[in-house]
Amino acid sequence: MTTFDWGDRLPVLETGRLVLRHLTPADAADVFAVFSDPEVMRYWDGVPMTAVEQASAYIAEIDEHLRRRTLFQWGVVERTSGSVIGTCTLLHVSMPHQRAEIGFALGSRHWGKGLATELVDAMLTFAFDRLLLHRVEADVDPRNERSLRLLERLGFRREGYLRQRYYTARERQDTVMLGLLRHERPAAS
């Protein structure tokens, strides 16, 4: 039986260019650089951070979620620099239904290099092969073309359009729901 018995730290996941690991208080400056970036926050739930203390509080929140097993958020470390350049998340994990939702963000300097595809692919391997999930979902603003391209490249299909699902500081936002079933995952990814 698969469980979330990972103790108080997330398992380390590795890809060619990235290491996905538990965030620590020492990562606050790097996390701030990602979540203070207006480009990153354009379609994210929340406004850009303005002080590094907000990143420290965010890391503490992430730890609390792990302790309660409500959400699992890894730091994404670039091997060449050793810096945290983003995060990726498994949330709404349901073992009875064998499904979870995925979320991800990289600092905008790191876009356009295939790094997000690499990290989401690693998360999918973890979700399907280690957690033995059957279905992974994503919830994306329809204007977030980069995210939609990435997910569709990895085999996700658009399954529904939900109008005005979020009310952010700026506006109401629609959502495209996407899903990937275990047997639909492209073999080459």
Ligand SMILES: CC(C)(COP(=O)(O)OP(=O)(O)OC[C@H]1O[C@@H](n2cnc3c(N)ncnc32)[C@H](O)[C@@H]1OP(=O)(O)O)[C@@H](O)C(=O)NCCC(=O)NCCS
């Ligand atoms: C969504 C997000 C992670 C996508 O990042 P990204 O860099 O566009 O995605 P990828 O890493 O898959 O990169 C794909 C691009 O890299 C290029 N690329 C370069 N080298 C590559 C390689 N080795 N492998 C694959 N693609 C490569 C691809 O051609 C593609 O280019 P294109 O954008 O011109 O089509 C990023 O925009 C982001 O963090 N946004 C803010 C947070 C957010 O909105 N998250 C999603 C919430 S649902």
